[in-house]
Amino acid sequence: MPLREAPTVAFEITVNGEVRQVDVDVRTTLLDLLREHLGLPGTKKGCDHGQCGACTVLVEGKRINSCLSLAVMHEGEAITTIEGIGLPGNLHPLQAAFLERDAFQCGYCTPGQICSALGMLAEVRRGEPSQATEDMSALAIALTDAEIRERMSGNICRCSAYPQILEAIRDVAGPAAGVSA
Amino acid sequence: MRPFTYERAEDAAGAAKAAAEAPGAKFLAGGTNLLDLMKLEIERPTHLIDVGRLPLGQIEPTAEGGLRIGAMATNSAAASDRHVRTLYPLLSHALVSGASAQLRNKATIGGNLMQRTRCGYFYDPAKPCNKREPGAGCSALEGDARGNAIFGASDACVATHSSDMAVALSALEAKVETVTPGGSTRTIALDDLHRLPGDRPEVETDLAVGELITAVLLPPPPAGRQEYRKVRDRASYAGGLFSLALAGDRLAMGAVALKPWRARKAEAALAAGASAAEAVAAELETAQATGRNTFKITLARRVMTDALGGTLEGATVR
Numbered sequence: 001m002p003l004r005e006a007p008t009v010a011f012e013i014t015v016n017g018e019v020r021q022v023d024v025d026v027r028t029t030l031l032d033l034l035r036e037h038l039g040l041p042g043t044k045k046g047c048d049h050g051q052c053g054a055c056t057v058l059v060e061g062k063r064i065n066s067c068l069s070l071a072v073m074h075e076g077e078a079i080t081t082i083e084g085i086g087l088p089g090n091l092h093p094l095q096a097a098f099l100e101r102d103a104f105q106c107g108y109c110t111p112g113q114i115c116s117a118l119g120m121l122a123e124v125r126r127g128e129p130s131q132a133t134e135d136m137s138a139l140a141i142a143l144t145d146a147e148i149r150e151r152m153s154g155n156i157c158r159c160s161a162y163p164q165i166l167e168a169i170r171d172v173a174g175p176a177a178g179v180s181a
Numbered sequence: 182m183r184p185f186t187y188e189r190a191e192d193a194a195g196a197a198k199a200a201a202e203a204p205g206a207k208f209l210a211g212g213t214n215l216l217d218l219m220k221l222e223i224e225r226p227t228h229l230i231d232v233g234r235l236p237l238g239q240i241e242p243t244a245e246g247g248l249r250i251g252a253m254a255t256n257s258a259a260a261s262d263r264h265v266r267t268l269y270p271l272l273s274h275a276l277v278s279g280a281s282a283q284l285r286n287k288a289t290i291g292g293n294l295m296q297r298t299r300c301g302y303f304y305d306p307a308k309p310c311n312k313r314e315p316g317a318g319c320s321a322l323e324g325d326a327r328g329n330a331i332f333g334a335s336d337a338c339v340a341t342h343s344s345d346m347a348v349a350l351s352a353l354e355a356k357v358e359t360v361t362p363g364g365s366t367r368t369i370a371l372d373d374l375h376r377l378p379g380d381r382p383e384v385e386t387d388l389a390v391g392e393l394i395t396a397v398l399l400p401p402p403p404a405g406r407q408e409y410r411k412v413r414d415r416a417s418y419a420g421g422l423f424s425l426a427l428a429g430d431r432l433a434m435g436a437v438a439l440k441p442w443r444a445r446k447a448e449a450a451l452a453a454g455a456s457a458a459e460a461v462a463a464e465l466e467t468a469q470a471t472g473r474n475t476f477k478i479t480l481a482r483r484v485m486t487d488a489l490g491g492t493l494e495g496a497t498v499r
Contacts, residue, residue: 153417154281
């Protein structure tokens with residue numbers, strides 16, 4: 001009996017500003033599409049089950065776990081990976097702050113931490129509440145350290161560089177980021 | 182992941198019809214729970230109907246003074262919505278206490294209601310589970326299962342429902358709007374959506390095959406305070422061991438049963454003038470532990486008593 005062949009699917013997706021044509025097994029996750037098919041290994045596979053955050057990318061500016069999404073679900077959408085945020089010689093200020101603050105040891109979770117932090121800062125600018133937000137009805141968020149910690153809880157760092165990650169994000173966000181909204 | 186075919190739904194009624202006609206079909210919305218379970222081959226759909234792009238993400242006030250939250254609104258969008266935050270802060274609290282920000286950006290309101298239990302034995306294909314394989318037996322009954330239900334469990338299943346949002350919706354007396362494969366619209370009270378396990382734990386909701394959730398309907402907010410309390414093993418990004426939603430004079434508990442557990446006995450006792458401690462005792466009278474989850478009954482008593490302004494053993498519980 002012949003093995004049942006998984007259907008493939010062809011579609012267009014924009015990654016780091018570049019429109020890409022892909023034709024992949026429909027089961028391909030967004031994470032595997034980036035790493036295995038588009039030559040962008042900066043996004044990391046940690047747990048592959050949405051628990052560690054290493055695979056965090058921005059889809060239309062919003063952070064998601066790329067491991068828990070089929071690539072085909074993102075047909076026509078714009079994806080930003082760590083490679084699209086900054087490369088050696090032209091680092092994003094948050095990447096520079098991670099270096100300056102020594103906000104990693106092994107570095108495996110770092111691309112996810114940085115994508116997540118950028119998505120997080122945009123959420124704060126939009127006034128989105130978190131579990132650490134005292135007043136749900138307040139439309140401007142004061143970005144306290146407790147807010148940053150809570151909002152970054154979807155990114156695990158097994159080297160435990162959390163204090164330095166917090167400092168690096170704080171350097172870029174500024175002491176009162178988000179308050180003015 | 183097992184092979185499957187994929188289609189993107191054009192409209193809600195068409196999606197419901199397609200799902201009813203294709204055996205082994207599943208709806209795909211945010212995918213955060215379904216794809217996780219598909220990787221583990223616990224979910225094995227042969228066809229996915231992607232409903233994620235259906236125009237069902239609107240959040241709008243209703244003529245009755247309530248709110249209609251489209252099923253495809255993400256958990257983040259609902260938690261951040263101005264109406265939700267000001268009129269139903271309990272719902273915002275419950276939403277942001279679940280999962281991580283990345284998951285909430287993807288997970289939908291409809292999908293949140295349809296998520297499956299996080300019982301460790303359900304997730305472990307090496308051990309029997311009646312939800313995965315009807316008739317196989319329940320490993321959690323005599324297993325290491327401190328998360329087990331204390332209400333409404335059966336010999337076939339002692340799992341709990343994992344949604345924080347649904348606990349808030351129960352206390353807010355929400356309804357769920359669906360479209361059936363026949364194309365008609367139906368409204369179900371949230372408390373009637375999820376089933377207790379009985380001897381059919383694999384049947385989890387009251388929805389017909391192919392029936393698709395299109396919205397959550399909230400009545401006008403109740404008078405009085407709203408509060409969500411959640412106790413868990415770590416401060417963030419963890420499932421609850423016990424949670425409590427309080428909306429005016431209504432109470433619902435989470436992580437204690439295979440559905441949000443509306444604490445009607447406690448509500449009735451309070452309405453009749455009972456003290457907080459008496460009301461909580463009335464509710465917990467029928468709670469049943471299976472062993473390692475005995476602590477949940479104590480936890481429930483303490484959290485509820487404190488939330489209701491009562492005192493326990495002579496001191497305010499902290």
